[in-house]
Amino acid sequence: MLDSQMEAATDLAAASATVELDPRDRGGAQQPLLIVxxxxxxxxxxxxxxxxxxxVDGVSFEVQxxxxxxxxxxxxxxxxxxxxxLLHLIRPDSxxxxxxxxxxxxxxxxxxxxxxxxxxxxxxxxxxxxxxxxPVRDSVAFGPFVQDTPKLQAREIARDMLTKVGLNPDQFxxxxxxxxxxxxxxRVNIARALAxxxxxxxxxxxxxxxxxxxxxxxxxxxRALKRQFNLTYVFISHDLMVVRYISDRVLVMYLGRVxxxxxxxxxFVAPQHPYTRALxxxxxxxxxxxxxxxxxxxxxxxxxxxxxxxxRFRTRCTFAEAVCEVTSPGLATINGDTSHVAACHMLDRxxxxxxxxxxxx
Amino acid sequence: xxxxxxxxxxPETFEDQAAPETRIRSYWQSVGYRLRHDKxxxxxxxxxxxxxxxxxxxxLLAPFDPYKxxxxxxxxxxxxxxxxxxxxxxxxxxxxxxxxxxxxxxxMGIVPVIFATCIGGMLGVMAGFMxxxxxxxIMRTMDVFYAFPSVLLxxxxxxxxxxxxxxxxxxxxLVFIPPMCRVAETATTQVxxxxxxxxxxxxxxxxxxxxxxxxxxxxxxxxxIYASSLVSVSILLASxxxxxxxxxxxxxxxxxxxxxxxRQSIYVVPFVCALPGVAIFVTSICFNLVSDGLxxxxxxxx
Amino acid sequence: MSRYIxxxxxxxxxxxxxxxxxxxxxxxxxxxxxxxxVLPPDATAETIEIVKKAYGFDKPxxxxxxxxxxxVVTGDFGMSIAxxxxxxxxxxxxxxxxxxxxxFAIPTAFTIGFLMGLLAGCxxxxxxxxxxxxxxxxxxxxxxxxxxxVMVIIFAVxxxxxxxxxxxxxxSAEFSIWRWSDTQFLVLPVITLSMIPIGIISxxxxxxxxxxxxxxxxxxxxxKGLSEFAVIRHVIKNALPGVLAVxxxxxxxxxxxxxLVETVFTWPGSGFLLSKAIINRDVxxxxxxxLTLAIAFVMTNLIIDLLQSMIDPxxxxx
Numbered sequence: 001m002l003d004s005q006m007e008a009a010t011d012l013a014a015a016s017a018t019v020e021l022d023p024r025d026r027g028g029a030q031q032p033l034l035i036v037x038x039x040x041x042x043x044x045x046x047x048x049x050x051x052x053x054x055x056v057d058g059v060s061f062e063v064q065x066x067x068x069x070x071x072x073x074x075x076x077x078x079x080x081x082x083x084x085x086l087l088h089l090i091r092p093d094s095x096x097x098x099x100x101x102x103x104x105x106x107x108x109x110x111x112x113x114x115x116x117x118x119x120x121x122x123x124x125x126x127x128x129x130x131x132x133x134x135p136v137r138d139s140v141a142f143g144p145f146v147q148d149t150p151k152l153q154a155r156e157i158a159r160d161m162l163t164k165v166g167l168n169p170d171q172f173x174x175x176x177x178x179x180x181x182x183x184x185x186x187r188v189n190i191a192r193a194l195a196x197x198x199x200x201x202x203x204x205x206x207x208x209x210x211x212x213x214x215x216x217x218x219x220x221x222x223r224a225l226k227r228q229f230n231l232t233y234v235f236i237s238h239d240l241m242v243v244r245y246i247s248d249r250v251l252v253m254y255l256g257r258v259x260x261x262x263x264x265x266x267x268f269v270a271p272q273h274p275y276t277r278a279l280x281x282x283x284x285x286x287x288x289x290x291x292x293x294x295x296x297x298x299x300x301x302x303x304x305x306x307x308x309x310x311x312r313f314r315t316r317c318t319f320a321e322a323v324c325e326v327t328s329p330g331l332a333t334i335n336g337d338t339s340h341v342a343a344c345h346m347l348d349r350x351x352x353x354x355x356x357x358x359x360x361x
Numbered sequence: 362x363x364x365x366x367x368x369x370x371x372p373e374t375f376e377d378q379a380a381p382e383t384r385i386r387s388y389w390q391s392v393g394y395r396l397r398h399d400k401x402x403x404x405x406x407x408x409x410x411x412x413x414x415x416x417x418x419x420x421l422l423a424p425f426d427p428y429k430x431x432x433x434x435x436x437x438x439x440x441x442x443x444x445x446x447x448x449x450x451x452x453x454x455x456x457x458x459x460x461x462x463x464x465x466x467x468x469m470g471i472v473p474v475i476f477a478t479c480i481g482g483m484l485g486v487m488a489g490f491m492x493x494x495x496x497x498x499i500m501r502t503m504d505v506f507y508a509f510p511s512v513l514l515x516x517x518x519x520x521x522x523x524x525x526x527x528x529x530x531x532x533x534x535l536v537f538i539p540p541m542c543r544v545a546e547t548a549t550t551q552v553x554x555x556x557x558x559x560x561x562x563x564x565x566x567x568x569x570x571x572x573x574x575x576x577x578x579x580x581x582x583x584x585x586i587y588a589s590s591l592v593s594v595s596i597l598l599a600s601x602x603x604x605x606x607x608x609x610x611x612x613x614x615x616x617x618x619x620x621x622x623x624r625q626s627i628y629v630v631p632f633v634c635a636l637p638g639v640a641i642f643v644t645s646i647c648f649n650l651v652s653d654g655l656x657x658x659x660x661x662x663x
Numbered sequence: 664m665s666r667y668i669x670x671x672x673x674x675x676x677x678x679x680x681x682x683x684x685x686x687x688x689x690x691x692x693x694x695x696x697x698x699x700x701v702l703p704p705d706a707t708a709e710t711i712e713i714v715k716k717a718y719g720f721d722k723p724x725x726x727x728x729x730x731x732x733x734x735v736v737t738g739d740f741g742m743s744i745a746x747x748x749x750x751x752x753x754x755x756x757x758x759x760x761x762x763x764x765x766x767f768a769i770p771t772a773f774t775i776g777f778l779m780g781l782l783a784g785c786x787x788x789x790x791x792x793x794x795x796x797x798x799x800x801x802x803x804x805x806x807x808x809x810x811x812x813v814m815v816i817i818f819a820v821x822x823x824x825x826x827x828x829x830x831x832x833x834x835s836a837e838f839s840i841w842r843w844s845d846t847q848f849l850v851l852p853v854i855t856l857s858m859i860p861i862g863i864i865s866x867x868x869x870x871x872x873x874x875x876x877x878x879x880x881x882x883x884x885x886x887k888g889l890s891e892f893a894v895i896r897h898v899i900k901n902a903l904p905g906v907l908a909v910x911x912x913x914x915x916x917x918x919x920x921x922x923l924v925e926t927v928f929t930w931p932g933s934g935f936l937l938s939k940a941i942i943n944r945d946v947x948x949x950x951x952x953x954l955t956l957a958i959a960f961v962m963t964n965l966i967i968d969l970l971q972s973m974i975d976p977x978x979x980x981x
Contacts, residue, residue, distance in 0.1 A: 087563050089562055089563060113565040116563055116564060116565040117565060119563075120563060120564070121560065121563045123556040123559065123560060124556075125556055128557065129555075129556035129559075129560055131557045131574075131575050131578070131579070132388075133388050133578035134574075134575075134578065139557070142561065142564065142566070142574065143564035146561075146564050146565060146570060147564065176387070176388070189560075192560065501677070502681070504678055504681070505678055505681030505682060505684075505685060508678050508679075508681070508682050508957055508960060508964075509682070509685070509953075509957045509960065510915035510918050510919030510956070510957075510960055511916075512919030512920060512922060513915075513918065513919040513922070513953060513957065513960075516922055516937060516941070516953075517686075517689060517949065517953040518689075518692065520937070521689040521690070521692040521693045521946060521949060521950075522692050522693060522694065523694055524941070593804060597804070601806065601808060601922075601923050604808050605922070605923065605926065605938050605941055606941065606942060607941060620812065624812060624927065627815060627820055628820055631816040631821065634812065634816070635809070635812060635813055635816060637809075638812060639809075641809060642804060642805060642809060645804040645806065646800065648804075649800055649803060649804045650800065653800070
């Protein structure tokens with residue numbers, strides 16, 4: 001695993017150095033492929049008197065060209081909503097998306113359908129994400145067909161894509177989803193996402209429903225395809241090991257907000273936010289000598305309809321103080337390193353938290 | 362780790378690609394396969410087919426003229442002279458009139474189901490797919506019609522319109538639209554929440570394209586099953602309307618109407634009088650059993 | 664709980680309103696001038712003028728509807744064209760007779776149907792299950808007006824055990840369910856009327872019971888050492904809400920089915936009244952009867968819903 005870790009790190013270096021520019025590129029290599037600013041989505045809940053689930057509550061981040069950004073968090077933290085917001089499958093209440101320099105769904109920017117020609121998504125549930133009444137080759141061909149490719153040509157693309165994800169098109173193309181295994185279905189889903197030749201793919205828990213052995217195959221396939229097609233990934237998962245394996249940078253979410261964002265190795269080796277630390281500590285150790293006696297994190301996440309005031313993690317945080325209840329911490333840089341940020345009062349000397357010296361220099 | 366960079370060209374590299382050696386069948390092919398091996402359904406299906414054919418070819422099969430009356434040959438029992446099934450109150454041949462009556466009865470039973478399936482199904486898919494206010498509007502309107510027992514609504518509408526075959530069929534269509542709509546709406550709502558619809562939207566497909574390629578195929582099954590079960594109900598109701606005098610007018614032959622007029626003669630030729638009812642019953646039960654067979658063949662979650 | 668009841672009742676109001684709109688429009692479905700539809704053909708110019716004023720036939724439709732609704736709510740359903748009597752009187756008379764039929768048919772259908780379904784559901788795949796399922800298909804496919812005729816042929820014509828039609832020589836005014844000479848007139852209509860609901864209820868009950876018996880909690884109960892009888896009690900309790908819902912619908916079926924059955928037996932109930940109204944083209948009676956029956960059906964469904972929510976707490980929250 002360490003090996004792969006190293007490789008992931010060198011991958012990043014290689015990727016940022018030699019980003020092969022796509023013919024559709026507009027902003028140049030330094031322009032982030034996707035900029036997300038203050039994205040907000042609240043779902044009103046009936047019978048609560050106008051209250052709403054704050055699924056995504058002011059999230060901002062950037063996705064660089066050619067990188068894999070991992071997004072982790074507990075279930076219910078808003079990861080999947082965020083994924084759908086990125087494709088405008090759900091309309092955000094406010095906030096903006098900038099794709100390769102063009103604002104999405106804005107007067108001078110690009111339209112949602114133009115965005116969807118360049119961004120695709122792979123869903124978690126490989127069963128429900130394929131039409132049960134359609135042979136899988138038609139499911140794959142549907143994207144190009146919708147995007148004005150003639151039917152025969154779309155079929156050719158589908159054959160090609162099935163081969164690329166390691167499925168023999170003659171053998172598997174005419175099959176129906178129920179005739180495939182979970183791993184095969186997820187391969188089809190990947191082929192379907194790539195059939196429209198996107199520049200960016202959002203992977204919403206793509207391997208969570210798979211057996212461990214199949215999971216590794218699919219992850220390797222994803223990495224290989226990324227190189228071959230020069231893709232950018234947003235990889236959402238609750239599985240820290242998987243995220244560590246595949247991501248260049250990692251974003252940690254808690255109750256609809258970003259709590260920490262930084263390069264993969266920094267997040268996993270030196271996590272700064274108490275939540276990230278607890279999340280990492282909650283993984284069972286392979287070493288019996290490092291057996292955990294106390295749970296690193298207790299209780300369920302608070303109700304997203306009525307999130308705690310100030311810092312949202314304070315109700316489960318061992319370091320919580322009065323200031324955490326009053327003000328919500330902003331994302332602060334760590335040791336002057338702008339690539340690594342976390343939202344905790346302990347990292348901000350001016351916050352008034354008694355342990356505030358721990359972080360920033 | 363580095364070998365992951367080279368793409369696996371042949372599928373044999375993957376262990377999880379072992380697939381059963383069965384033939385690949387589409388949903389409808391597998392339904393056909395199961396039906397072909399369901400002897401009960403095949404048997405009753407062929408009876409249904411015979412009944413329909415007998416009605417269609419009534420002019421060729423009937424031994425007599427359906428309107429030829431006979432004063433001396435009135436209300437004769439089964440097997441009297443050449444009248445295999447006896448004669449009615451005007452001396453007309455029962456077998457002939459039963460064959461001809463099937464034309465009207467089947468027509469009045471089947472046509473409303475077809476129309477209701479198209480209209481109700483369309484409304485249901487619309488309500489289910491658009492959701493929100495469109496759904497509320499359509500479904501609440503349907504609820505109002507649901508508040509009437511079906512026989513009552515059919516009688517009310519065709520009664521107020523003054524009877525007749527066309528009005529009867531219109532009334533039955535109106536009666537069947539709400540339940541059909543509800544079935545289609547439920548199926549559509551279920552499909553709509555699945556990820557493959559999201560995936561289709563993510564490719565930029567419009568509502569119409571998604572409905573056509575992804576929704577209809579999944580809604581057709583439940584809608585078809587329900588429609589097939591409605592045929593039997595519709596035949597019963599249609600004959601019921603005729604029985605009340607709300608269907609075709611005499612002297613046209615129709616099972617319900619025949620039953621109604623012969624009712625006066627049960628003391629003379631009881632068995633002949635019951636015959637039109639036997640025809641209705643047999644047709645209805647056969648359609649019912651075929652529909653059960655279809656449901657069993659189609660109701661498989663894939 | 665009370666919140667759910669209130670919600671359900673509030674929901675029934677627009678439905679009842681919609682039902683009245685449909686019934687109101689029946690007059691306009693009839694071919695020809697709606698004014699002619701509600702009046703006897705030989706009505707004098709004076710009567711025509713009075714009715715025109717009273718119902719606001721010269722005013723726009725929504726106003727007409729409100730006038731009509733106001734009258735209906737106070738029990739004024741207009742005059743019967745055929746008998747020249749107030750429609751309300753005819754309906755009350757007819758409803759009490761139909762009520763008598765229902766009083767016997769509903770318990771008969773529900774108990775027999777439920778017991779049959781219970782037996783079949785407890786022994787799935789056995790001969791008793793096949794027998795019940797077969798009978799149920801028969802019951803569902805039977806045209807009840809034909810069954811009525813066959814019943815009359817067998818029991819009245821051939822065997823002469825029971826009277827064929829009517830309510831007896833004394834008529835409905837002095838009918839008493841405690842006298843066999845009167846009650847015997849009820850037997851055939853009640854049997855006929857309960858046949859289809861028996862089929863449908865036994866089918867649903869069978870399905871519900873069979874499904875419940877496959878649930879894990881039944882295994883747990885058995886593992887705890889409960890007797891099979893006690894297990895079945897739990898199964899019934901869990902299957903009941905679904906069965907109840909179908910029973911509510913069947914009540915409506917009985918109301919509707921009574922049209923044809925009462926016609927055959929010339930039982931002077933609401934169904935017979937309807938079929939007479941159709942023959943006489945008596946639209947006011949048609950309208951009034953349909954409205955009354957439909958409102959009764961809405962009320963029954965409301966009551967069934969509330970009963971269901973009392974048995975099954977999940978419904979209240981959903």
